[in-house]
Amino acid sequence: MPGAVPLLVLVPFVILLALKPILPEAGIVWPKSIAVPFIDWINVVVDVFRKHEIFGVFTVKDATRTIAYGIEWPLDIMEGLLAGGFKSIGIPAIPWVMIAGLAAVFGWWLKGWRLALLAGGCIVYFALFGKWSLSMTTLSLVLVAAPIAGAVGVALGVLAAKWPPFERVLWPILNVMQSLPHFSYLIPVALFIGVSHRAGAIATILFAIPPMTRLTVLGIKGVAEEVREAGRMAGCTRWQMLFKVEIPAARDSLMLGVNQVIMQCLAMVVIACFIGAKGLGQDLLLRLQNLSLGQALENGIAVVLMAVMLDRLSRALSEKQPERRPEGPFWRVHPYLVAAAIVIVASIVAAVLTPYAQELPRSATITTAPFWDAVVRFITITLYDPLSFIRDGLLIHVLIPLRTGFQWMPWIAVAALAGAIGWRVAGPRLAATVAGFVSFIALTGFWERASITAYMVFFALLLCVIFGLPLGIWASKTARRTRFVQLLCDTFQTFPSFIYLIPVIMLFRVGDVAAITAIVIYAAIPIVRYTVFGLRGVPSETIEAAVTAGCTPRQILWKVRMPLAFPEIMLGVNQTIMFGLFMVIIAAFIGTKDLGQEIFRALTFNDAGKGLVIGLCVAFIGLTVDRLVTEWSAQRRRQLGLA
Secondary structure (H helix, E strand, O other): OHHHOHHHHOHHHHHHHHOHHHOOHHHHOOOHHHOOOHHHHHHHHHHHHHHOOEOOOEOHHHHHHHHHHHHHHHHHHHHHHHHHOEHHHOEOOOOHHHHHHHHHHHHHHHHOHHHHHHHHHHHHHHHHOOOHHHHHHHHHHHHHHHHHHHHHHHHHHHHHHHOHHHHHHHHHHHHHHHHOOOHHHHHHHHHHHOOOHHHHHHHHHHHHHHHHHHHHHHHHHOOOHHHHHHHHHOOOOHHHHHHHHHHHHOHHHHHHHHHHHHHHHHHHHHHHHHHOOOOHHHHHHHHHHOOOHHHHHHHHHHHHHHHHHHHHHHHHHHHOOOOOOOOOOHHHHOHHHHHHHHHHHHHHHHHHHOHHHOOOOHHHOOOOHHHHHHHHHHHHHHOHHHHHHHHHHHHHHHHHHHHHHHHHOOHHHHHHHHHHHHHHHHOHHHHHHHHHHHHHHHHOOOHHHHHHHHHHHHHHHHHHHHHHHHHHHHHOOOHHHHHHHHHHHHHHHOOOHHHHHHHHHHHHOOOHHHHHHHHHHHHHHHHHHHHHHHHHOOOHHHHHHHHHOOOOHHHHHHHHHHHHHHHHHHHHHHHHHHHHHHHHHHHHHHOOOOHHHHHHHHHHOOOHHHHHHHHHHHHHHHHHHHHHHHHHHHHHHHHOOOO
C-alpha cells in the first residue's frame, strides 16, 4: 500500500547522492555520445512525411500546404476588411471610427457602458498611437484562427465524450500538447508549411485547440442525467440529444472554452512572428532585438489592450443571458441595432468627408516612445550601480551556487526521488510514470540544460510563494480585497508573455536575473489566485465551529483555514510551475543557457526532431510535477471530506 512506505520518499535519493563518487558517468549525466537518438528518429519520420508520396501522388507536406492555402483566403479577406482594403477592386478597409463605434456598441450590448468605453477606447488607442495597421493584422489573424480552433476543439471534445476509447487516447495527447512550450509548435509548422503569415495562423490554431477540447469533454460529461432523461422522454434522436440538449446544457463550459481559445490565440500569435506571422508581434520582436524599448513598450501596450478587450468581451459574451425584449417602436425594441446602424452611416459619411476618419496618417498620431526611452536612460544611468549590485549579488551568492547544486545531482537520484514520491502518493503506476519522465530527459543527453531550467523555475517558484502566498492570504480576508486582487490577476494574466521581457531588460539587462524576474512576474498569478480561492472556499460552518471553540483569528487562519485550503494552494503551486516553464523558454530570448536556448537553436536551423525532443523535455518536467501534485491534492481533498 502507498501509505505503508513513507521512508521511500527520501531514502533512495539520499543513498544515491552519497554514492555519487562511485556511480558510473552514465548514472550522473548520461553522455551525449550514447544518448538515445530520439532526434534522429523523429527527423527520419519528418523526412518521410515531407518527401514520401502517398499513392505516388502527393506528400504529407503537399497536403498540409494545401490546407494552409485554404486558410489564406479568409486571412486575406479579414485583413482586407480591417487593415489594407481590397485595392484590386477599389474597396477601402473599414474606417477606424466605425470599428471603434461598433466595438463600443457591442460592449454596451454585452455589459453596459463600462465595457463599451473599454472596447471603444482600446480601438482608439490603436489608431491614435499609430499601431492601426499592425493591430488590425493581429486582430484579423485571431478572428480567423479562434473560430477554426474552437470548431475543431468542440468536434474532438464531443467525439471523446461519446467514445471512451478515443478519450483514453486523446487525454494524454492533450496533456502533452498543453505542456509543450510555444516554440515546439513552430518548427514542424515551418517545415511542412513554410515561413509565412498563414504558417503563423496554423501554429496559432494548433496551440488553441487543447483547452477547447478539454472543456468540451468536461461540459458534455457534466450534463446532469436528469437533463438527458428529459430529452429521451421527449423522443430525441442521438443527434437531437447532442445538439438540442447536451450542447445547450454545457453552454457555460463551452463559452469558457471560447474565452480560453481567444486568449491562447492572442498569446501564440505574438510568438508566431518567428515563423512569419505579421502584425504587432513581428514589430515587437524587431524593437526588442534593436533594444528600442520605447517603441517596444508601445507595441506591448497595444498587445495588452487587445488581450484585455478580447478577454472582457468574450467573458461578457459567456455570461450573457437571454433578455426579454421591451414593447414599443423599433428603436426601443432594438436599441443596439439602431445604434450600430447610426455608427455605420456616420462613419461612412465621416470617411468620405475626411481621410482622418478612414485611418489616421502618421503625422496625426502620437507616441510616448521618447518618454520611455528617457526612462530607460534614467534607469541605466541613475540606478545602474544599485541594480548592478543586486544583480551581481544574486548571481554570485544565490543563483550560481543553486545552479551548481542542481547540476551536481545525478539524474538517477532525481528519477529515484520522483519515483519514490509517486509511489508514496499513488502507488507503482504513478511512480513508474514520473520516473520514466525524468529518465527520458536524461536519455536525450540534455540533462545539464534541463537542470538549469529546473533551477531557474525552482528559484522563481520560491519567490512566487514568498510574495504570492501572503498576498493571497491578505486578499482572502475581505470580499473587497478579493475583488481587487482578482482584477489584478485577471489583468496580468491577459498580458502576452513577451511583454514581461521589456521591464526586466530595462532593470537588469540580459541574463539569469532578468529571466527569473520575468518568470516571477508572469508565474506568480496562479499561486495568488488559488490561495484566495482555497481560503475563501473553506466552509463557513467550520470557521464558526472554530470561533465557538475560542480560536483567535490567527489560530483560525493557521489551524483551520490553511490546512483545509492547502490542497487548492498546492494546485496553485503546480500551475505556477507550469507558467514558469512556459516563461523560462520565452526568457531564453534574453540570454539564458537552458532548454529554451536549445529550442531557439532548433528553430533557427529548422530541426524538427531537436525542437520536439526539447519540447518534450520541458513538458515532462511540468508533467512530473503536475501528476504528483494533482494526485496528492485529490487524495488530500478526499481525506478532508472536501470532495
